[in-house]
Amino acid sequence: MAAATPALRIEGLQKGFASPEGGRVPVVDLPELTLEREAALAVEGESGSGKTTLLHLIAGILPADAGRIEIGGHLMTGLGEAARDRLRARTLGYLFQTFNLLAGLTAYENVLLGMTFRPRAGLAPREAARRALERVGLWDRRHHRPEQLSVGQQQRVAIARALAGQPLLVLADEPTSNLDAARGAQCMDLLEEFCAETRSALLVVTHDPAVATRFARRLVLRAPEPEPAPPGRG
Amino acid sequence: MGVFGLAWRGIGRRRLMSGLTMLSVALGVALALAVLSLRAGVRESYTGVARGYDAILGPTHGSPLGIVLNTMFHLGEAGGTVPWELYEEARNDPRVAVAVPYAVGDSFFGHPVVGTSSDLFRVLTDRAGTPLEQRLTGALFEDGGPFEAVIGSRVLADTPLRLGARFRVAHGTEAALEEHAEEWTVVGVLRPTGTPADRAIYIPIDTFYEVGGHQRGAAQRGGEGHDAKEVLGLSAVGIRLKARILSLRFLDEYRSERKAAQCVLPQDQVRRLLDIVGDVDRYFEGIAWLVLVVAGLGIVVSLTQAILARRREIAILRSLGARPWQVFAVVLLEAELLVLLGGVLGLLLGHLGLALLAPTILERFGALVAVGPGLADLRILGILAAAGVLVGWPPAARALRVPVARFLQAGS
Ligand SMILES: Nc1ncnc2c1ncn2[C@@H]1O[C@H](COP(=O)(O)OP(=O)(O)O)[C@@H](O)[C@H]1O
Ligand SMILES: [Mg+2]
Numbered sequence: 204m205a206a207a208t209p210a211l212r213i214e215g216l217q218k219g220f221a222s223p224e225g226g227r228v229p230v231v232d233l234p235e236l237t238l239e240r241e242a243a244l245a246v247e248g249e250s251g252s253g254k255t256t257l258l259h260l261i262a263g264i265l266p267a268d269a270g271r272i273e274i275g276g277h278l279m280t281g282l283g284e285a286a287r288d289r290l291r292a293r294t295l296g297y298l299f300q301t302f303n304l305l306a307g308l309t310a311y312e313n314v315l316l317g318m319t320f321r322p323r324a325g326l327a328p329r330e331a332a333r334r335a336l337e338r339v340g341l342w343d344r345r346h347h348r349p350e351q352l353s354v355g356q357q358q359r360v361a362i363a364r365a366l367a368g369q370p371l372l373v374l375a376d377e378p379t380s381n382l383d384a385a386r387g388a389q390c391m392d393l394l395e396e397f398c399a400e401t402r403s404a405l406l407v408v409t410h411d412p413a414v415a416t417r418f419a420r421r422l423v424l425r426a427p428e429p430e431p432a433p434p435g436r437g
Numbered sequence: 438m439g440v441f442g443l444a445w446r447g448i449g450r451r452r453l454m455s456g457l458t459m460l461s462v463a464l465g466v467a468l469a470l471a472v473l474s475l476r477a478g479v480r481e482s483y484t485g486v487a488r489g490y491d492a493i494l495g496p497t498h499g500s501p502l503g504i505v506l507n508t509m510f511h512l513g514e515a516g517g518t519v520p521w522e523l524y525e526e527a528r529n530d531p532r533v534a535v536a537v538p539y540a541v542g543d544s545f546f547g548h549p550v551v552g553t554s555s556d557l558f559r560v561l562t563d564r565a566g567t568p569l570e571q572r573l574t575g576a577l578f579e580d581g582g583p584f585e586a587v588i589g590s591r592v593l594a595d596t597p598l599r600l601g602a603r604f605r606v607a608h609g610t611e612a613a614l615e616e617h618a619e620e621w622t623v624v625g626v627l628r629p630t631g632t633p634a635d636r637a638i639y640i641p642i643d644t645f646y647e648v649g650g651h652q653r654g655a656a657q658r659g660g661e662g663h664d665a666k667e668v669l670g671l672s673a674v675g676i677r678l679k680a681r682i683l684s685l686r687f688l689d690e691y692r693s694e695r696k697a698a699q700c701v702l703p704q705d706q707v708r709r710l711l712d713i714v715g716d717v718d719r720y721f722e723g724i725a726w727l728v729l730v731v732a733g734l735g736i737v738v739s740l741t742q743a744i745l746a747r748r749r750e751i752a753i754l755r756s757l758g759a760r761p762w763q764v765f766a767v768v769l770l771e772a773e774l775l776v777l778l779g780g781v782l783g784l785l786l787g788h789l790g791l792a793l794l795a796p797t798i799l800e801r802f803g804a805l806v807a808v809g810p811g812l813a814d815l816r817i818l819g820i821l822a823a824a825g826v827l828v829g830w831p832p833a834a835r836a837l838r839v840p841v842a843r844f845l846q847a848g849s
Contacts, residue, residue, distance in 0.1 A: 256842075259842045262756065264756060269691070284763070288760045289760065291756075297756055299756075305750055305753060306750075307446050307447075307449075316443075316757060319757070320754075320759045321758060341532055346620065358613055
């Protein structure tokens with residue numbers, strides 16, 4: 204992996220979903236995007252503009268219809284499902300809008316789980332999980348399960364889980380939408396600082412201007428125009 | 438927090454459902470173990486004991502099976518008598534290796550008192566094939582000698598009798614009927630043999646006839662001056678032939694010559710008995726398998742439901758980089774753990790139940806049942822492990838098909 208390769212490179216990415224009326228509804232159409240290593244980018248867009256779908260495509264959770272996605276020089280598009288899982292585990296940290304912590308596990312176990320499927324690099328998983336929880340200030344709550352934590356604390360556990368493995372790229376899906384303005388700002392501070400420490404690139408999608416304006420580099424996403432209905436149909 | 442930890446957490450989170458499915462597996466396994474062990478124990482005991490004699494001469498009007506059970510298993514009552522001369526005749530038959538006389542009908546604390554000769558201890562063996570003679574603590578009684586007795590291990594355990602103790606016996610097999618006046622002394626104790634000998638009290642056959650009560654009976658029937666043994670006769674004669682193939686000839690001879698006794702082949706009789714019993718324990722076995730199948734279906738249902746409820750969790754695992762096979766493995770392992778933990782619990786329950794039942798089985802049916810863990814347990818666990826894969830597979834396959842992107846977005 205040459206150091207010169209960007210954290211993320213996208214070319215001609217397209218994704219659509221079959222509409223119930225027949226035909227295809229295009230959701231993502233992104234001709235070009237490059238995010239350098241350790242750089243940060245905000246992707247803005249109204250609800251329904253395809254932000255989550257874009258992150259799913261980058262993470263390899265969804266297969267693209269067309270185009271290329273490279274993460275740290277590794278091609279995600281065109282890989283099989285298991286290979287996409289492996290590349291994701293190795294290079295990405297994912298922060299979800301709804302946190303997606305596992306309800307049955309403690310904060311510590313949730314963070315550790317993020318390390319489980321990642322090939323070992325550097326720190327032992329337990330040590331890495333401990334440091335990440337300490338970093339977000341929740342080490343003393345490590346035995347609490349998600350429902351025993353406040354929403355803000357849950358988001359910090361999710362940040363610790365996403366960053367414990369020092370990923371190349373962190374994808375954050377509307378990380379503040381479940382928080383009030385003050386907590387949202389704190390959350391963004393923490394996320395940006397932590398990413399700087401782990402030297403991870405950061406891609407945040409949001410429809411919240413307060414979040415977007417924090418970033419020097421911004422990209423506005425619009426839902427692509429629907430394809431004209433096939434001839435002969437209503 | 439690997440695959441194993443996740444499976445274990447899955448079980449812990451659905452404690453009630455997991456507990457119930459585990460319990461049903463345990464019950465099925467315990468039942469299967471009990472049925473199979475009982476059957477094996479009874480079969481081995483009966484066929485092993487029946488090998489003691491090649492033929493038995495019993496009362497003409499007794500049922501063949503009854504004669505075998507009474508003579509070799511000390512069960513039921515003698516259905517008549519065999520003339521003493523037949524015993525003498527058998528002893529002098531060149532084809533006969535050993536003939537052992539039996540006179541029964543007395544008891545001590547419910548344990549059968551058997552008048553016999555010391556030959557019995559040379560012919561009959563314990564489960565392992567060691568002659569009873571060599572399983573003796575103390576001495577053998579002397580044939581025709583004083584009032585001495587050899588007792589089995591259960592007699593030692595269940596009654597006050599010890600080496601050197603003196604005792605009287607009761608007439609009849611029900612405990613505490615009229616007691617005979619004579620006293621015997623225990624001169625030998627058999628170590629546990631796993632055969633009906635454990636329950637018996639053996640006395641020299643001559644002392645049986647010298648008992649006043651028996652002599653009075655003889656006098657009433659045969660008049661004064663006759664030897665008691667000639668008047669009273671025997672309950673049966675056990676015969677060991679010099680070559681086993683002679684037994685059929687022996688049998689034919691007895692049938693055609695209309696002797697004053699019938700000849701039965703104990704191994705034939707026991708085989709016939711086990712065939713009848715076999716049908717019954719096959720039903721029990723069927724029930725045990727049915728319980729296991731129901732338990733297995735329970736696991737399939739509970740895990741499949743769990744997966745429907747946990748699609749979001751599966752999606753999260755995948756988003757964290759879990760490969761499809763790892764998610765599959767978590768679910769499969771969960772089924773496997775349920776089945777195996779249930780199985781271990783079932784084996785414990787089964788062995789405990791057998792340990793509690795074994796003395797009664799030995800008492801009532803004269804069969805020794807193997808108790809305690811053995812190689813068979815490993816085989817059962819092996820079968821269960823395979824069954825675990827079978828029941829875990831469908832829900833695990835469902836976990837593979839969870840659409841990750843869709844369930845990542847669903848609100849918690
Ligand atoms: N699996 C799917 N099938 C069909 N349509 C979908 C699917 N997932 C998303 N969409 C549609 O794609 C569009 C973009 O969705 P999404 O990426 O979630 O937008 P955002 O995150 O910007 O709100 C929406 O109109 C949504 O209805
Ligand atoms: Mg979204």
